[in-house]
Amino acid sequence: DTGVSQDPRHKITKRGQNVTFRCDPISEHNRLYWYRQTLGQGPEFLTYFQNEAQLEKSRLLSDRFSAERPKGSFSTLEIQRTEQGDSAMYLCASEPDRGFTDTQYFGPGTRLTVL
Amino acid sequence: AQSVTQLGSHVSVSEGALVLLRCNYSSSVPPYLFWYVQYPNQGLQLLLKYTSAATLVKGINGFEAEFKKSETSFHLTKPSAHMSDAAEYFCAVRANTGNQFYFGTGTSLTVIP
Numbered sequence: 001d002t003g004v005s006q007d008p009r010h011k012i013t014k015r016g017q018n019v020t021f022r023c024d025p026i027s028e029h030n031r032l033y034w035y036r037q038t039l040g041q042g043p044e045f046l047t048y049f050q051n052e053a054q055l056e057k058s059r060l061l062s063d064r065f066s067a068e069r070p071k072g073s074f075s076t077l078e079i080q081r082t083e084q085g086d087s088a089m090y091l092c093a094s095e096p097d098r099g100f101t102d103t104q105y106f107g108p109g110t111r112l113t114v115l
Numbered sequence: 116a117q118s119v120t121q122l123g124s125h126v127s128v129s130e131g132a133l134v135l136l137r138c139n140y141s142s143s144v145p146p147y148l149f150w151y152v153q154y155p156n157q158g159l160q161l162l163l164k165y166t167s168a169a170t171l172v173k174g175i176n177g178f179e180a181e182f183k184k185s186e187t188s189f190h191l192t193k194p195s196a197h198m199s200d201a202a203e204y205f206c207a208v209r210a211n212t213g214n215q216f217y218f219g220t221g222t223s224l225t226v227i228p
Contacts (some may be wrong), residue, residue: 004158031214033214033216040124040220040221041220041221042205042207042218042219042220042221043159043205043216043218044218045215045216045217048214048215055214056214056215091158091159093158093159103149103161103164104161104216105161106151106158106159106160107158108156108157108158109156109157109158111156
């Protein structure tokens with residue numbers, strides 16, 4: 001159990017560019033979550049996967065955002081045509097599938113800066 | 116709808132003093148409640164969670180929290196603050212009918228030597 005990992009840790013991009021982030025959850029964790037955290041705020045839920053199926057999406061997630069988990073293991077979050085308002089920390093979390101009392105394990109996050 | 120409110124975005128305590136971080140929840144049904152800690156440039160780490168068992172929950176690093184349904188509160192306490200406790204603390208709620216977590220806006224704890 002090496003924990004949740006995210007890559008890259010930091011990303012600086014220019015407005016209008018596309019970016020992709022990767023999350024590797026703890027092995028055998030069926031559930032995977034993406035959150036966005038801006039300065040001074042708590043994490044905001046973006047989307048949730050149960051294995052490879054994307055089961056929930058926040059209304060915060062505009063159509064410029066897309067997430068995948070093709071084989072039920074790692075996940076990617078892509079942001080197209082980035083805007084300055086997308087600058088934030090993007091957190092990934094995973095948990096086993098034993099019920100609502102499970103603990104989410106968070107990765108270190110990817111900090112995105114859009115210039 | 117589920118939500119949590121953390122009163123006090125910044126709390127300062129002296130080393131060795133009591134730590135009290137406040138969290139109130141809004142839920143139509145008894146929720147599951149969590150406290151997470153976040154150190155600079157790191158992800159969130161679970162301190163403790165309430166899952167409808169004992170109302171007094173003990174967590175890591177000497178922290179504990181008490182679920183009070185009558186007050187809709189889940190305040191985090193530690194009897195004696197240590198310098199290493201300086202961090203951002205988040206309260207979160209999860210409904211027992213869904214998979215979404217709702218986080219508070221966080222409380223930044225400063226420990227004064």
